[in-house]
Amino acid sequence: xxxxxxxxxxxxxxxxxxxxxxxxxxxxxxxxxxxxxxxxxxxxxxxxxxxxxxxxxxxxxxxxxxxxxxxxxxxxxxxxxxxxxxxxxxxxxxxxxxxxxxxxxxxxxxxxxxxxxxxxxxxxxxxxxxxxxxxxxxxxxxxxxxxxxxxxxxxxxxxxxxxxxxxxxxxxxxxxxxxxxxxxxxxxxxxxxxxxxxxxxxxxxxxxxxxxxxxxxxxxxxxxxxxxxxxxxxxxxxxxxxxxxxxxxxxxxxxxxxxxxxxxxxxxxxxxxxxxxxxxxxxx
Amino acid sequence: xxxxxxxxxxxxxxxxxxxxxxxxxxxxxxxxxxxxxxxxxxxxxxxxxxxxxxxxxxxxxxxxxxxxxxxxxxxxxxxxxxxxxxxxxxxxxxxxxxxxxxxxxxxxxxxxxxxxxxxxxxxxxxxxxxxxxxxxxxxxxxxxxxxxxxxxxxxxxxxxxxxxxxxxxxxxxxxxxxxxxxxxxxxxxxxxxxxxxxxxxxxxxxxxxxxxxxxxxxxxxxxxxxxxxxxxxxxxxxxxxxxxxxxxxxxxxxxxxxxxxxxxxxxxxxxxxxxxxxxxxxxxxxxxxxxxxxxxxxxxxxxxxxxxxxxxxxxxxxxxxxxxxxxxxxxxxxxxxxxxxxxxxxxxxxxxxxxxxxxxxxxxxxxxxxxxx
Ligand SMILES: Nc1ncnc2c1ncn2[C@@H]1O[C@H](COP(=O)(O)OP(=O)(O)O)[C@@H](O)[C@H]1O
Ligand SMILES: [Mg+2]
Numbered sequence: 001x002x003x004x005x006x007x008x009x010x011x012x013x014x015x016x017x018x019x020x021x022x023x024x025x026x027x028x029x030x031x032x033x034x035x036x037x038x039x040x041x042x043x044x045x046x047x048x049x050x051x052x053x054x055x056x057x058x059x060x061x062x063x064x065x066x067x068x069x070x071x072x073x074x075x076x077x078x079x080x081x082x083x084x085x086x087x088x089x090x091x092x093x094x095x096x097x098x099x100x101x102x103x104x105x106x107x108x109x110x111x112x113x114x115x116x117x118x119x120x121x122x123x124x125x126x127x128x129x130x131x132x133x134x135x136x137x138x139x140x141x142x143x144x145x146x147x148x149x150x151x152x153x154x155x156x157x158x159x160x161x162x163x164x165x166x167x168x169x170x171x172x173x174x175x176x177x178x179x180x181x182x183x184x185x186x187x188x189x190x191x192x193x194x195x196x197x198x199x200x201x202x203x204x205x206x207x208x209x210x211x212x213x214x215x216x217x218x219x220x221x222x223x224x225x226x227x228x229x230x231x232x233x234x235x236x237x238x239x240x241x242x243x244x245x246x247x248x249x250x251x252x253x254x255x256x257x258x259x260x261x262x263x264x265x266x267x268x269x270x271x272x273x274x275x276x277x278x279x280x281x282x283x284x
Numbered sequence: 285x286x287x288x289x290x291x292x293x294x295x296x297x298x299x300x301x302x303x304x305x306x307x308x309x310x311x312x313x314x315x316x317x318x319x320x321x322x323x324x325x326x327x328x329x330x331x332x333x334x335x336x337x338x339x340x341x342x343x344x345x346x347x348x349x350x351x352x353x354x355x356x357x358x359x360x361x362x363x364x365x366x367x368x369x370x371x372x373x374x375x376x377x378x379x380x381x382x383x384x385x386x387x388x389x390x391x392x393x394x395x396x397x398x399x400x401x402x403x404x405x406x407x408x409x410x411x412x413x414x415x416x417x418x419x420x421x422x423x424x425x426x427x428x429x430x431x432x433x434x435x436x437x438x439x440x441x442x443x444x445x446x447x448x449x450x451x452x453x454x455x456x457x458x459x460x461x462x463x464x465x466x467x468x469x470x471x472x473x474x475x476x477x478x479x480x481x482x483x484x485x486x487x488x489x490x491x492x493x494x495x496x497x498x499x500x501x502x503x504x505x506x507x508x509x510x511x512x513x514x515x516x517x518x519x520x521x522x523x524x525x526x527x528x529x530x531x532x533x534x535x536x537x538x539x540x541x542x543x544x545x546x547x548x549x550x551x552x553x554x555x556x557x558x559x560x561x562x563x564x565x566x567x568x569x570x571x572x573x574x575x576x577x578x579x580x581x582x583x584x585x586x587x588x589x590x591x592x593x594x595x596x597x598x599x600x601x602x603x604x605x606x607x608x609x610x611x612x613x614x615x616x617x618x619x620x621x622x623x624x625x626x627x628x629x630x631x632x633x634x635x636x637x638x639x640x641x642x643x644x645x646x647x648x649x650x651x652x653x654x655x656x657x
Contacts, residue, residue, distance in 0.1 A: 184353050185386035187373040189400035189447070199399075203390045 044261060051254035058248035070251040074259070077250045083240035084256060086152070087221050090236060094159035095216035101160070102167025102216075103209050107201070109168070110175040111183070127165040135162065136229035143230060150232025158230045159223065163216035170215060174208025214267065221260065303362075304329040304455055304487040305350060310359035312345050319345040321511035322359075327455075327489060327504070332481050334498035335491045337508030338534070343491040344383075346508070347457050350489065351380045363454060374403075379448035380457040383464075385440045387432035393419070393443055394428035400451040418450040421480065438469045445480070455487045462497065474500050495535045499523070507531050523578075525565065529649045532576050539582075540574045541614045542652055551575050551648065555613030559590050560643040572651035580620040581645035584608065584631060588640035592617065596635045610637055 050060055054067035075081040108114070109121060127135060136158070143154050182204070186196040202209075224238040231239060241253050303326040312320040320342040327333045335343045348354040350361060352373035360369045368376050379400065387396050397415045406414070419425050422442035432440055441461060448456055461477070462470045478501050481488045492498050498505050499519040506516045507530070515522060515531045526532035529540055541559075546552040549563040551573060559575050566573070594612035601623075608619045608631065617639060631637060 179384055179386055181382045181384055181386040182388060184373065185380070185382060185388070186399070188351060188353075188378075188380045189451070190374045190403040191399075192374055193372075195403060200388060 047254050048258050048261070051251055051258045053251050053254075055251060058250075060249045060251045060254065070255045074252055074255045077244075077252045079235065080240060080250075080252055080256070083235045083237045086234060087237040090152075090155055090159055091217045091220035094156055094163055094220045095213050097156075097160045098163030098167050098216045099209060099213040102164045102212060103171050103205070105164065106168045106171035106175055110172055111180075124165055124168050127162045128169070132162075132223075132225040133229075136226035139226065140229045150230055151234050154230040154232070155227055155234065155236065158226050159220045162223070162226065163219060166215055166219060167212040170212035171205055171208045174205045178204055218264070303327060304331075304364060305489065306362040307346075307350075308360045308362070310346075310349060310356045310361060312342070312349060312354060313357040318511050320349070320356075323511070323513055324359075325506055325513060325516060327487060329487055330485050331503045332478065332488045332490065332501055334502035334505045335489065335508060336495060336498040336505050336534075337493065339493055341508045342511040343493075343508055344459055347380075347459055347489065347491050350455070351378055351457050352376050377454040378457060379451050379453040379455075381441075381444045381448050381459065381461045383459040383461070385432075385444040385464075387440055387443055387447070389432055391431075392428060393424070393430050393432065393435070396432065396443060397428075397447045397450050399447065404451070414450060418446045421449070421483070422446045423476075437464055438473070441465065441473065445477075449480070449484060449486070452484075453486065455489060458488060458490045460491055460493070462492075470497075477501060499535070507534060509534075525647050526576065527649060529574060529576075529652060532647070532649055536578065537618060538576045538578050539617045540576050540649065540652060541617075542572070542574055543614075545570050545573050549643070553614045557592060557614065559646060561646045561648055562643060565646065565648040567648075569648065569650075574649050574652050576647045576649055577617075577641050577645060579607070579618040580605070580622070582617070582619045582639050582641045584619060584621055584637055584639065586638045586640050588642045590643060590646065591638060591640045594637055594639055596631055596633050596637055599631065599633055608637075610639060612639070 050063075051070055052066050052068065053060055054064045054069065056062065056064045070076075075084070105120070105124065109117060109124075139154075139158050139161075140150075143150060148154060182200055183196050186200040187193070191199060222238065223236075224242065227236050228239055228242075235243065237256065244250065244253070305325075305327040307323055307325050310320060310323045311318065323342075323346065335346060337343050345354060349356050352368070352371055352375075356369060360367055362368065363377060388399065391399070394415055397418055398411055401411050401414060415428070416425065419428060422445055424439060424442050424446070427435070427439070432443065435443065441464070445461070458477075462473050465473060474497055477488075477490075490498070490501060502519065504516065505519060505522055507514045507522065509530050515527050517525075522531060522535055526535065526538070532538040532540065541553050543551040543553040543559065545566055546558065549561055549566060551559045551561055551566070553559060553575070561575060592612045592614070594610035594617065596608055597611045597616065598607075598609040600607045603623070605620045605622050608621065610617050610619060619639065
């Protein structure tokens with residue numbers, strides 16, 4: 001009894017110090033997390049802040065004074081409007097085309113066994129795996145060999161091509177999570193293949209298709225290397241920024257960048273709100 | 285409404301033995317696997333038919349060919365008088381309850397059940413009434429607004445059943461529909477399925493690997509093994525007069541003793557004992573055969589015309605019965621003795637015993653060396 005009583009405090013002290021270490025570890029982790037976030041977010045904060053800058057000179061690198069002029073006049077720089085419009089056009093068209101084609105490819109790859117399925121599965125990864133500079137220069141060679149004039153059409157073709165891979169991968173993941181028998185059940189209940197597709201398959205993969213479309217849009221707006229090689233004299237927004245940076249960096253670039261960032265944030269919050277609205281019902 | 289009409293015709297035609305489903309020499313090959321091997325069978329209208337067999341014997345494949353999800357490699361499938369081989373599922377008057385239920389997760393229970401009716405152009409009040417009627421039949425009234433994910437396994441199973449039955453198909457296919465349920469619920473659903481089949485009078489084809497389930501529910505059972513049908517018959521036919529060693533051991537326990545046919549209704553065992561069997565059981569067989577006796581048909585005393593001497597090797601008390609294993613000249617024999625009297629019986633391990641059974645309780649199967657694949 002007495003031995004046991006003497007030994008009791010020791011483990012408790014040990015327990016306390018262990019808890020202190022655990023607490024320190026816990027806070028250390030929080031600290032690291034905050035540092036990592038700052039590291040990620042600081043550049044964005046600078047971009048946003050400098051969109052309100054009235055720079056001294058042509059380069060928006062040092063803080064002059066606060067102004068709203070850039071926001072009142074976001075396209076107040078020669079050729080900027082055309083570049084943004086071209087980027088949006090290419091992004092819209094290429095993401096729509098890639099989403100349709102990629103979804104169909106994903107359906108074929110998951111649902112059907114056909115000759116060359118294994119090869120297709122492998123080839124679809126290539127555009128994601130190979131360096132952009134290789135993709136871009138190969139496409140350029142191809143276009144030149146067939147004397148296709150560089151411009152809108154070639155940019156669009158290139159963007160559709162690299163977007164398809166991402167769409168296939170996204171939609172395929174969504175398809176693989178579903179019971180293969182759902183489509184058989186629909187056909188068993190007198191749905192023709194077409195009715196099966198739009199009543200069962202499409203509603204089930206819709207979230208994946210939407211995500212794939214948005215991803216494709218973002219990748220297209222963002223792309224520089226491939227676009228640079230196949231664009232001829234046309235300029236998308238990233239090409240414009242790069243070209244302008246040699247002679248001037250106008251604050252309007254920051255304004256457009258902030259707008260894109262804000263649009264992405266709004267979409268993200270809409271998505272969260274939508275899921276949050278659905279889940280309480282789902283859990284009931 | 286339609287259900288009642290069909291149950292009427294079901295009962296009327298049952299007497300005439302109209303085949304609702306006919307398989308003629310159906311074979312299905314997957315690459316080098318022969319899943320279904322030259323199967324022919326006819327399923328009577330309005331009957332509860334079970335396809336019974338171990339895992340991988342081709343039950344699901346057979347069912348899927350009837351449903352139209354797989355094309356036979358050879359042979360033909362008839363629904364009623366119509367050859368449906370090559371018809372897609374949506375053109376067959378057949379509905380399926382899938383093993384995984386396959387309820388549409390994005391649709392409410394009501395819309396799940398209404399799916400088939402809508403595809404056939406039914407709308408408005410008649411549709412609503414029909415769906416609700418069906419949800420009542422499967423004891424799920426008032427759950428129409430929920431999503432499948434909000435129901436228990438047993439409830440999902442009932443929805444899957446309602447979704448198929450609501451279309452009043454000519455034939456209902458069920459692929460191990462109770463496999464995912466726990467034992468108690470399974471027993472309850474067995475009785476309920478049987479009741480519903482009686483009510484609607486539709487031909488049910490039920491796939492299962494559970495012999496007890498098949499015996500409880502089915503009017504006719506086809507025992508499958510390695511892609512072939514070993515034997516087709518009523519539960520008591522299969523149990524009392526199995527024709528192969530596989531059927532004898534798959535449905536309940538049995539003692540199989542090697543021997544040779546020795547004339548009209550007589551088999552000579554390896555130790556020389558002559559066993560009398562029904563003449564029909566031997567069915568013109570000659571040479572090596574095996575004699576089968578169910579353990580509960582053997583008495584631990586003389587008195588019947590077939591007899592063997594032995595020594596009790598093991599005895600285990602199971603409550604309702606006591607199980608003995610006796611060593612005899614032709615191998616060990618299992619006997620189940622009903623504990624009808626108070627207290628344990630007097631036999632213990634080491635005791636000498638005479639086993640006897642009647643010729644009517646004896647069946648004959650092909651010799652054991654030739655055990656099927
Ligand atoms: N789609 C398929 N591709 C290849 N082999 C298959 C396929 N479906 C079934 N099989 C094979 O056919 C045999 C019978 O399968 P199945 O009909 O599912 O058996 P059961 O339902 O009796 O368990 C098995 O050997 C299985 O591996
Ligand atoms: Mg199966």
